[in-house]
Amino acid sequence: MSTLAAQPSSSTLDDKAPPPRPEADDKSQLETLESSLPDATYAPVDHGFAAWSNLLASCVIGLFVWGFPNSSGALLAAYFEDERYMSQPHATSRLPLIGTLSTGILYCSGIVIYPLIHYDLRLRRPFVWSGIVVSFVSLLGASFTTDVTLLIILQGVLFAIGASLAYCPLISYMSEWWVERIGLANGSIVAGDNSGAVLLPIIMPVLISHFGIQNTTRIYAVSLVICLVPAAYFIKPRLPERRAHTGGLCKPAYHPWMRDQRMWLFILINVLQGLAFFVPLTWLPTFTTALGLSEARAAAPLTLINGTSIVAALTAGWLSDRCNVWMLACVSIALSALATFTLWGLASFSFAGVLVYSVAYGVTAGGWSSMWYAFVRPISEGDTSVSTTLFSLLLFTRGVGNIASTPIATSLQQHKLAVAHTHGAPRLGFDVAGGQYTGMIIYAGACFAGAAAVSALGWILERRRGPERTAADDSQTTIRA
Known part of the structure; x- marks a missing residue:
């Protein structure tokens, strides 16, 4: 299967970069395949x-x-x-x-x-x-x-x-x-x-x-x-898909990504982020209702989260083309953890506090899926079939987090853990409904914090890989197989 993009010149590759892996596509092979398709016009x-x-x-x-x-x-x-x-x-x-x-x-x-x-x-x-x-x-x-x-x-x-x-x-x-x-x-x-x-x-x-x-x-x-x-x-x-399917550049289903620690670290981050991400989406409306607000107001937090997530998705996608994605993931997830602990757990004792948290949460957590391809691209070495396989794995593990987070949060909600003021009007978000939401807030924040810690580990390991290896990985993204 071959999808051809603009090819890098040999002068753009670092002389010290390691040679491509044996299964990597050769530029001349790709050019030969493209030239073998007569009278074809290739869109840029x-x-x-x-x-x-x-x-x-x-x-x-x-x-x-x-x-x-x-x-x-x-x-x-x-x-x-x-x-x-x-x-x-x-x-x-x-x-x-x-x-x-x-x-x-x-x-x-x-x-x-x-x-x-x-x-x-x-x-x-x-x-x-x-x-x-x-x-x-x-x-x-x-x-x-x-x-x-x-x-x-x-x-x-x-x-x-x-x-x-x-x-x-x-x-x-x-x-x-x-x-x-x-x-x-x-x-x-x-x-x-x-x-x-x-x-x-x-x-x-x-x-x-x-x-x-x-x-x-x-x-x-x-x-x-x-x-x-x-x-x-x-x-x-x-x-033409017929040519792309029958070309001689197909790779086997098994790929070195299975032995790449970066991918497994990212899957772990994805699961942890998924275990936390859906908790506010599920429980913020009932949390707002517990403050004594109307159902119309209870829908406002989700609208704000989804609205700000649109901006976050575009921004995170744009930044992932320009920044170190491990650093970007570490910062965004750490900010999600901080917002959950402080803005939800401490400041959301009023409707205004809930709205502020909703905006902060949408901005920090809403762009996570937009970073996926920045992780997948160097690991897949530009192979579209491998990148889609990895993308499906990320969707699946995120779905696991989605499904598992609901029963976990529900069980935590059944145990009231008031941490401060327990009588009268709540003075902290942890106090709302007599501490009914304390356990799930701590759980969500802890999952985000764990994902941020794993992201930091991946960032450190990525820096140790060295500029030569990074340059070689980046060059592969312009070869589409």
């Missing part, structure tokens, strides 16, 4: 209409794919108020599974889909189109049923499968079209995902109040098709 990487239209289309798909699971709270509230759903056995415990299954499958499905893409790049476009169809059919079917079991199957499982098919190939295409600014491209897609989390939870309640839950689901299904079909047209490979 990092700029041009094709690259930017592909990126914009990816953002639109990400908005709809992640927007629906992120607005599951509004749907859940509507289900809870409708007797047609609540009259069914165990509806209270079964309906929340819709959102949990959707996000869990979206995070974990890449571990299955990316190996298929690795096997044959020609599957990517059929995956995108079939994913749009499956997502539409699942939502349309869900809009015509009131059976809770069918809703779980259609909205929680089938929609997530279709969304995964539509979303996962975008990462592979991105690594073809973007090289020098791939961090910015990754951050843009993450910002598109976060845009859905900002817009749809605001729009969905309005639609539900005017048209009802079933008609709102139909409106979303039709809007998804209207927006994603044109977007999918611009999701295209840079090279």
